Amino acid sequence: MTDTTDDLSTPLGQNPAPRRRLRLPFSLPQATGLLLGSILVVFLGFVFFNHDPLGGEPKARVAIRQAPVSDDKPTAIRPPPQQPDSAAVTAPSANGQKTITIIDGSSGSRQDVVVSGPGPDAADAGSAKAVVGVDQRLLEKSRHGMIPVAAADGLKPFKAYAAGTEADRAKAAKMPVVAIVVGGLGVGATKTTDAIMKLPPAVTLAFTPYGSDPGRLVAQARAQRHEVLLQVPMEPYDYPDNDPGPQTLLTTLGAEQNIDRLHWQLSRFQGYVGLTNFMGARFVAAAAVMQPFMHEAARRGLGYLDDGAAPLSVAGRLAEGQAMPFARADLIVDAVPTSVEIDKALARLEDLAMKRGVAIGMTSALPVSVDRIGVWIKSLESRGVMLVPLTTAMLKSKST
Structure with a gap:
């Protein structure tokens, strides 16, 4: 016959020992708030103390080496391996107009377009010398x-x-x-x-x-x-x-x-x-x-x-x-x-x-x-x- 213990067999004035539970120093809502606050502090620190105005933009570093120029030998310039789809070559003329040659890279066809532009004295356009016929x-x-x-x-x-x-x-x-x-x-x-x-x-x-x-x-x-x-x-x-x-x-x-x-x-x-x-x-x-x-x-x-x-x-x-x-x-x-x-x-x-x-x-x-x-x-x-x-x-x- 198996002994069973119940409240009737427990001596008067005595309570059963309670089970011990793990107590945290803060509640779950408090922990969530603390985590979110930490994330916010880190983000604000990044914003205010990071001085890179292009942060987040893709970057690439290119090393440019300048070839030495010799006094007695011309520097060879290697053309790019691929031609662009089109190119423009500008030729200034004496009367201040410019002829722009548009070259189609795929077909090789050329088209000349004449546009008005400042003459050789454009930098002095506001001065009397730049205006033909102005008497000093x-x-x-x-x-x-x-x-x-x-x-x-x-x-x-x-x-x-x-x-x-x-x-x-x-x-x-x-x-x-x-x-x-x-x-x-x-x-x-x-x-x-x-x-x-x-x-x-x-x-x-x-x-x-x-x-x-x-x-x-x-x-x-x-x-x-x-x-x-x-x-x-x-x-x-x-x-x-x-x-x-x-x-x-x-x-x-x-x-x-x-x-x-x-x-x-x-x-x-x-x-x-x-x-x-x-x-x-x-x-x-x-x-x-x-x-x-x-x-x-x-x-x-x-x-x-x-x-x-x-x-x-x-x-x-x-x-x-x-x-x-x-x-x-x-x-x-x-x-x-x-x-x-x-x-x-x-x-x-x-x-x-x-x-x-x-x-x-x-x-x-x-x-x-x-x-x-x-x-x-x-x-x-x-x-x-x-x-x-x-x-x-x-x-x-x-x-x-």
């Missing part, structure tokens, strides 16, 4: 750079940089003339180059002081015998909602501040005959700010073209007081930029020239404008009207 006597140093000035012997930029010949001016004195001024150039290189190359030299080109390299484009225009104007950004009525750009002349600034801004604009490129307003309906109507501006332009031997967009402009009256060359545009050729409306505007401009002897039109360099003006000019002289640079139209307008 007509330059003065300012805090912004070189700006135009009348020479001590009386020579002025208006006369020195005028396009056309004496024979052309003598011919223009005997027949009706039209001047076309294309504005807004210098910012878009493609449209500027199209205007320079597609329009005849007698068309005058007006450049804003903006753009990455306006000096090079102006030099290109003058090399094609175009007459050049500088468009001066001026305050419109809805300024600053409509902002012409940095260094805009403002009616709220004093004369000294506006002249300093004008000097910045004058320094952007060289070789121009005069100035014209870029926007500026409010500014050109305020005699208090226009008078110092016109005085400074006249003192530097420059002419002034009013674009005709502001009926209240005082530029004409002030120019007469300064005895400086002046003209006012008769109409905007591409106010409605369609082929039909541009053709109508050109016809009106031609009629004005026939009636008054002189007419001046302003236009932008929109492709449709350049194309329609080019077509119109081809047959203009056969109808008894001569296309002339702006300076010729200014002088004829003054004489009549």
